[in-house]
Structures are given as C-alpha cells and as structure tokens.
Amino acid sequence: MLASLPVETASPDPDFVVVDVETACSRVSSICQIGIVGFRGGAEVFAYETLVDPCDDFSPFNTRIHGISCDHVAGQPTFAHIHATIDAHLSRRVTVAHSYFDKGALAAACRVHDRSAIETTWLDSVRVAKRAWPELPSHRLNVLTKFLGVRHKHHDALSDARAAGMVIVRAIDHTGIDLAGWLAPANTRGGAAPKPAAEGPLKDERIYVLGGPRDGPLGLRLAQAGARVTASVGVSTTMLVVSNDQPFGRFAHASAPYRRAEELRRAGANIAILSEDELRMRIDAPSDEVAPARCVAG
Template identity: 75%
Template sequence: MEIIELERSISLAAPGDATELDFVVVDVETACSRVSSICQIGIVGFRDGREVFDFETLVDPLDHFSSFNTRIHGITEDHVAGKPTFGDVHAIVNRHLGGRVTVAHSYFDKGALGAACRVHGRDVVETTWLDSVRVAKRAWPQLSSHKLNVLSRYLGIKHKHHDALSDARAAGYVVVKAIDHTGIPLADWLKPANPRGGKAPKPATEGPLKGQRIAILGAARDGALGHWLSARGARVVASVGTTSTMLVVSSDQPFGRYFHASAPYRRALELQQAGGSIEIVSEEELTKRLDLDPRSTGR
C-alpha cells in the first residue's frame, strides 16, 4: 500500500491554505519512553465546528516497544511491521499541520513531533499550537480533572482512549464545545491568558468606592470595568489578597455559572471564612447598589 493511500480525506484543504480550516488536531502514540518513538499518528481537520477530514497511520518508530506503552495503547512491533517510518510520513504531516492552527491535548504531541523530526532529519513543522487542556481548564474550571477521557464523558464525546485518531477527534470537539460554551472565538483562545491585564488605571480622588481595593474576576483590570471602578475611587488590584476589600465578578467573565470554581473566587471565600472582610459581588449587583447604569458610562 502506498503511503498516500493511508489517508482518508473529506473536503481536504489545499496544502498550506490556512483559510480553508479553522484548525487541525494531532495526537500521537509512542513506542517507549523516548518521545521520538512515534508509532501512531492521528490528525483531524475542523471547519465551522464540523470535522471535515481525518488522517491516521501506524508508524514504524525504528525503536523498541516497552511493555508499559503497549499496555496503554495496545500497539506492538507486529502491528507496525512494514509500516512507514516517521521520515516517510513527515511530508503528509507537514502538509496537514504546516501554516495552520494545530490543537493538541497537552504539548506532549508537539514535543514528540519535534523530537521525531530531529531523529529522522526532517524540518520541524511550522504551525501555531493550541493546548486543549488549557482551553478545557478555562471553559470548565469546576472539573477536578481535564484528562481527555474525563472531558469526553462529561461532554458526551464518543472516544476510544489512547487511539491516536480518536484522541485527536475528541480534543477537537473539546475546543468546538468550549467555543460554544464560553462564546470565546478561536482567535482569542490563541492569545496568552492574562486576566490581570496591564497597568490598572489611577483611582479617582473621590467617589463612592474610595478606599476600596477591588480585584476583578473574568476581566482585565485595565479594561472597561477596571476603568469604571477606578473612576469611582476604587484601587483595582491584580489579584485577591489579604488587603483586598472586594472581588467583583465581571458580567463578561468566561466561567459561566461555574465562576465559583475559579481560583480568585475560592481565595476570596477562604479569606471570608478566615474572618476577612472581603466582599464578593457581581458587576450587576454593584452597579445597582450605586444606582448607576454602567452602559451610560462606557460599560
């Protein structure tokens, strides 16, 4: 069988044409503790929240199989006998990933592909990486684990754990569902998370919030809400601490109804339980309390 015949493709985008796909997802399985020992590769392409192509192949890692790894994925030396090496399939992998947004569930797969490229004397695949673990932690902070099998059960995704193609497909749907759940577009998931934002605006010398040290949950302190608070005398702080007097839960925060599982909220609650005077209040509640319409002042 020719290598290219291993590919199953549905409406495959042209090589390097990043505009045809929202993102691709890759997952690899390895034969042993060396991350370069890739023995299976799965790639799935997504556009408009739908799967539009997939690719899967077993790979001869040119390395030994450890019993530990085989117990995880079930792949043995017999399964890869006569299969292409990573050097053989590198061009196909590069065609699917190169110049695109590539999702992987943790950066293990990024490291494995990079190591395999070095071992086999191939160029490193140039792509923009997105960790679906980080996406899941932000979208569903209430979960105690963000492993792919746990997320698949929680989100109702059909999944066969430690099969490269199934893992790639599941990770892709985690991102699709996170975008739908939070309303955060793909482009914003690619930005470094910085909930504290830049430098806080200087507090006004007078106002109903003068003397308050306020942390914000779910919005940057140099954003619209931070400016609104500062204009009323509050000092907007970067994080919840022992001197904080209030945690304001932004109406724009990405955690949905699970905001209580976020680290700032838990920290504020701990301070309250320890006898601290910090108050937890929503943006809507605070604006009503001050009898102000935030939309009339830029909010």
C-alpha cells in the same frame, strides 16, 4: 488495530486541526501511531491516521497502554516517509493537542529523522478545558469525554485527536469564547495594578474586573475614582465589574471569578456584581444621587 486512512485532499480548509501521537518507548521521538482530524464549523471535515515504524525499541510499558507492538508496525512507513503529509495538514494552521506532549514528540521526531520543523500555531486543549470547566477534578481526556458524553477509545491516536477536537468545539459552545479568544494569552490580568487615587467615589472599594486587564482603560478609570483593582476575587473584594469587552459573551455568569463572587455572597460577603456601564453611571453620578449597587442578572 486501525488500518491507515488515506489523506483527504478535497476537504474544506479547516478552522483548526487536532493531532495525537502514540510512542513506542520513553523517547518522545518514537512515534508509532499518529492521528490528525480537521474541524470546520464545529464538525469533522477530514481524518488521517497511520501506524508508523518508529525505528526504535518498543517498551512493554508503552505497549500495555496503547496495544501497539513491533509486529503491528512491520512494513509501515517511517516518520521520515510521512513527514510531508503531516506538514501539509498542520503547517500554517491552528493545531490542537491535548497537552504539549504531542508538540514535543513531533519536534523530536523531526530532529531524529532530519526533517524540517513543522511550523504551526499550537493550542493546548488541556488549558482550554481548565478554563471552560474549572470545577472538574481532572482534565484528562478520558475524564473530559465522559463528562461531555463524547465517544472515545483512549490511547488510540485517531480517537484521541477526535476527542480533543470535541473539547475545543464544546468549550466554544459552553463559554462563547471563539477560537481567536482561546488563542489569546491566558493571563488577562495585565501588568501591575494602577495606584488608587487618595479620594474618589470608589474610595476603599476593592474591585475585580471580569474580562479585562487591571491596567487597562477600565482598571485605570476605577483607580482614578479611588478603587483598588484586585488580581482575583477574594473575601476582601467588594465588587465584581463585568467589562464590556469581556470574552465570555452571555456566559459571563459561568466564569470562575463570577461564580466565586456569587459563592462568597451566598456565604454572607457584601460583594456587588455590576456591569461596566452601571459602574460608570455610579462613578459619574453626583454623590447625593448614587443609587445602591445592584447585581447583574445571571
């Protein structure tokens, strides 16, 4: 079993921190181990880990998962004793957890031990992984670390925290979406689709906007030109337009909607893939000068 590590007080201020907890029983407040890792510039800058006396029973089921029993936590600090340290690492920072189990466990432990809630900005690395690698059959941490080639000891709090942090680092590298982009709401489709004009150069077109809301400026412009702006890419889609403001950077071709459009095209569907600038030229061009739509290079 890992020994408790000292708090790193001289490390640079991290871009984000990652937390993982193990619990003694089915009560989520029964934290018996916690690991916290800070990342800056894609690299680890500090690590903190300790066993915790949960002041609760140990379930044989939980012990079989993580290997921690009541003997291991004898003489270890309680959550009340380490609350100030955890709060110092997490408060007013971006805190990553692989699913929100850890968020709920910390909140429950604060209530049970009569400590103030930890105020932080949470980011779920499961949600990040699902957007970055939608093709994977599972986004469990042990599956992701094997896929990414990251060393990992599952159900060890410090190792799990490091691994979840690397999921964020690799997702940023893979997609080009920075931390602020991952913190943005996942639903980018916006509100209801604008009503298409009865006539226009895009009449009868069904267009999906990659990287922008349906009711945003581009979606409104397309509707004014007669297009129906769709919520997803499907067999009836006739165009995918890559927004100038899309968050994927040079990796737009790796996004799920783009790949879906290419898949449908390979199956024989007539779907054009254009940049926003190319489509604006098509909308603004006189009807007798409209050139055939061409695909954006992948």
